Amino acid sequence: MIENMQIIFDFNNSKEYLSSYTLEGIDDKKIILKNAPPKKQDLGTFLLDFMDTDFDDSIDLTLFVYKYLFVHLLTIYDNALITDKTNYHIEIEKDKAQDFLDWIYSTYSVDFSMIQINLERVFRNKYYDDILKITDILSDEYDKLEELANNEKDYCAINELLADNNTTAINYDLNTFFMNNLPENISTNYTFSSSSVDNFLYCIVKELMSNIKNIKFECCKNCGYWFINKTNKKQKYCDLIYENNMTCNEIAKKERASKNEKDDIYLQKCRKRYKNLHKQVSIGASEKIENLFRFFKEQYPIYQERYKEGLINGEELMEWLECMKIRK
Numbered sequence: 389m390i391e392n393m394q395i396i397f398d399f400n401n402s403k404e405y406l407s408s409y410t411l412e413g414i415d416d417k418k419i420i421l422k423n424a425p426p427k428k429q430d431l432g433t434f435l436l437d438f439m440d441t442d443f444d445d446s447i448d449l450t451l452f453v454y455k456y457l458f459v460h461l462l463t464i465y466d467n468a469l470i471t472d473k474t475n476y477h478i479e480i481e482k483d484k485a486q487d488f489l490d491w492i493y494s495t496y497s498v499d500f501s502m503i504q505i506n507l508e509r510v511f512r513n514k515y516y517d518d519i520l521k522i523t524d525i526l527s528d529e530y531d532k533l534e535e536l537a538n539n540e541k542d543y544c545a546i547n548e549l550l551a552d553n554n555t556t557a558i559n560y561d562l563n564t565f566f567m568n569n570l571p572e573n574i575s576t577n578y579t580f581s582s583s584s585v586d587n588f589l590y591c592i593v594k595e596l597m598s599n600i601k602n603i604k605f606e607c608c609k610n611c612g613y614w615f616i617n618k619t620n621k622k623q624k625y626c627d628l629i630y631e632n633n634m635t636c637n638e639i640a641k642k643e644r645a646s647k648n649e650k651d652d653i654y655l656q657k658c659r660k661r662y663k664n665l666h667k668q669v670s671i672g673a674s675e676k677i678e679n680l681f682r683f684f685k686e687q688y689p690i691y692q693e694r695y696k697e698g699l700i701n702g703e704e705l706m707e708w709l710e711c712m713k714i715r716k
Contacts, residue, residue: 392557392581393460393588394426394565395434399599400575402431407565409459419485421459421478425567431600432616435592439507439614443500446493453492457585461492496585503586506549507593511605511614515545543597543605550590556582609698610636624697644696654695654702658688661712684712 394407405426412420434456442448453461462478465488480488509515516537523530536545550556559579562570580595582588596603596616604617608626615626625637634642665681673681691708694700 392583393457393585394559394579394581395588395592396426396562396565396574396576396579397431397595397599398571398575399431401573403428404431404433405566405571406434406456411454411458417482418479419482421462421480423567425569426565428571432592432596435589435596436614436616438500438589439504441500443497443504446489446497449493449497449500450489453489460585461496462488465491500585503589506586507589508607510543510545510549510593511607513540513543513545515548516540543593546590546593546597550587550594553584553587555584555587556580556591608636610640654705655692657706658692658709661709662688665712680712 392407396405398404405428408424408427410422410424412422437452437455441452443452506515509518516533517540520530520533520537523533557580559565559581560577562574562577562579565579580588580591582591593605600616600618602618602620604622605614606617606623606626607614608628609624611626611628611630613626613628615623615628617623623637625635625640627635627637630636630639662684665677665684668677669681687708691700691705695702695705
């Protein structure tokens with residue numbers, strides 16, 4: 389059905405296909421909507437675009453709606469506008485379209501922002517913990533929530549969100565979905581569909597989790613956009629171009645490399661301590677100092693990297709350095 393959003397996950401080729409349409413201006417007064425082949429894009433693109441949209445900003449919300457949800461929300465706003473739900477071809481007065489967009493903002497801005505918050509809580513494994521913070525300790529649910537909060541990991545809260553009023557369905561009519569132009573080598577034979585944006589998103593998260601090994605949803609510390617990390621390691625910066633044709637990850641590496649002993653007072657002090665310990669050991673220090681020097685060489689690269697990554701600040705680095713001294 390046209391009013392339902394549909395998506396195909398082609399995991400073998402790392403692509404997703406979304407139900408789509410085109411919007412064109414006829415003249416100064418009218419726009420036309422036409423059916424279009426499904427939108428092909430990288431896996432997780434719809435989810436990330438949703439997470440990175442500022443729904444408090446009417447322009448940002450409108451751009452997202454134009455790209456993905458115009459027809460879906462139009463059927464909710466005024467289903468009578470769509471007379472042919474199989475091969476739709478709809479003309480809308482621009483004034484009517486503007487009223488529609490105003491309605492979207494007033495109706496969905498807060499709702500979409502709340503979905504974002506829920507997903508952020510899931511991605512940070514803080515969904516149950518945040519609920520627990522606003523739950524009265526005398527509530528019958530408190531003990532259960534406390535247990536869920538203590539055991540929350542691997543984005544497990546998505547199961548509860550998806551189960552709540554789930555409207556997700558599976559459809560096998562790929563020919564209709566692809567307008568009789570089925571792609572070659574596609575690795576699935578069904579679509580997921582939903583009549584609600586929240587369930588649609590929760591379904592996407594669940595499918596990505598279930599089919600991509602080591603998947604992590606992370607927020608870039610530089611640009612603040614969410615991205616999907618498929619490696620075993622935690623990654624704090626994304627690979628999107630940010631400025632000067634450099635990605636956030638490349639910018640972070642460059643800045644980290646420039647933070648060295650020559651211009652950083654905290655690393656200078658660490659280097660000075662290393663030299664002092666090395667000198668003492670080289671002229672025949674006690675066993676206690678030799679052990680301390682050995683421990684320093686093992687631990688310093690770890691603390692140095694933590695400092696350069698911004699995981700600890702200069703004062704915290706100095707607290708560790710204080711432990712690298714022999715007390716009389």
